[in-house]
Amino acid sequence: MNDREGAMLALLQLMSASSGPLGTRNAQRELAKRGRELSESSVSRLLREMDGRGWTTPVGSKGRVLAGEGRRRAAEAVLSHRASDSLQHAVRDTKDLLDLLRARRAVESAVAGDAARAPDAGRLRRLRELCDQHAHAVGSAPMIEQPGLQFHRCVVEMSTNRMLKVAADMMLAPHLDRVEAVLDTVLATRRDEEKVVAEHQAVLDGIAHRDPVGAEEAMKAHFDAMIAAVETSVVGGNEVLVQRLLEWVPTG
CATH class of the missing domain: 1.20.120.530 (GntR ligand-binding domain-like)
Structure with missing residues (x-):
């Protein structure tokens, strides 16, 4: 998995754990806590790409929430991580x-x-x-x-x-x-x-x-x-x- 795909999966997981829409600035801050240092513009581009893939849905100026495809992708990422952690x-x-x-x-x-x-x-x-x-x-x-x-x-x-x-x-x-x-x-x-x-x-x-x-x-x-x-x-x-x-x- 390349860095871009990994960052998008991390964003999916952040959204799946969020109680409301996730904005670009908060997303950048949370990614940094997880060791992914990205500029706000880079995070914004990733989020737009995720919109294009049908993973996320914009909610006005509040941020984004997961679409159905995004929820499936997030669940798959969690499953894969847990299984590979056991395999490790x-x-x-x-x-x-x-x-x-x-x-x-x-x-x-x-x-x-x-x-x-x-x-x-x-x-x-x-x-x-x-x-x-x-x-x-x-x-x-x-x-x-x-x-x-x-x-x-x-x-x-x-x-x-x-x-x-x-x-x-x-x-x-x-x-x-x-x-x-x-x-x-x-x-x-x-x-x-x-x-x-x-x-x-x-x-x-x-x-x-x-x-x-x-x-x-x-x-x-x-x-x-x-x-x-x-x-x-x-x-x-x-x-x-x-x-x-x-x-x-x-x-x-």
């Missing part, structure tokens, strides 16, 4: 890590296929940019920014299947980045990062060519390779190391 504490050993990858394989393969049916031009452009950034970052300091993980999140944003997106967002929530960091550490000794970029490119090609079957198969192949690498690492005697990394990496 559930990944404690290599079996949990493999189970998470298998679950992600099922969900994200379906997401990629769905995204390929009618890809949005702007998000497709962003997907290409992330793939290029990943390719240029291989073996360098920017890899710490996890361009590969951002690629996966962008694919999820392109899906129009809301139930798939809820499931994928749960497994790709920001507070699960610690698990991704451990996964990157494990795979660094077992996989050539350039192969990962090529696998992402295959997913991108399927989506760009509006080929749902090709995109789904490419994403599945990508996860098959990751799962095989983790399994090989376990066989190679790194299981205890993986478990200790999962226990030691901060969960906050």
Whole structure:
């Protein structure tokens, strides 16, 4: 999820907890309390975009309230957060890590296929940019920014299947980045990062060519390779190391 989408979801949650219309200035103040420092004009633009999506309804000069679609989106965000929070504490050993990858394989393969049916031009452009950034970052300091993980999140944003997106967002929530960091550490000794970029490119090609079957198969192949690498690492005697990394990496 990008910063703009995250800020809009935070605004939805603020409105769902408000007893009356939420104005721009109060929205800005509440977002700042939650660590989202935005200018009043930026918040105003976000609110107008939410009006355009049918998530919110202006109430004169008083502010905005949630529309029916906004209430549904807010409920989905709460569900996803609660589920991912539980999942955060559930990944404690290599079996949990493999189970998470298998679950992600099922969900994200379906997401990629769905995204390929009618890809949005702007998000497709962003997907290409992330793939290029990943390719240029291989073996360098920017890899710490996890361009590969951002690629996966962008694919999820392109899906129009809301139930798939809820499931994928749960497994790709920001507070699960610690698990991704451990996964990157494990795979660094077992996989050539350039192969990962090529696998992402295959997913991108399927989506760009509006080929749902090709995109789904490419994403599945990508996860098959990751799962095989983790399994090989376990066989190679790194299981205890993986478990200790999962226990030691901060969960906050």
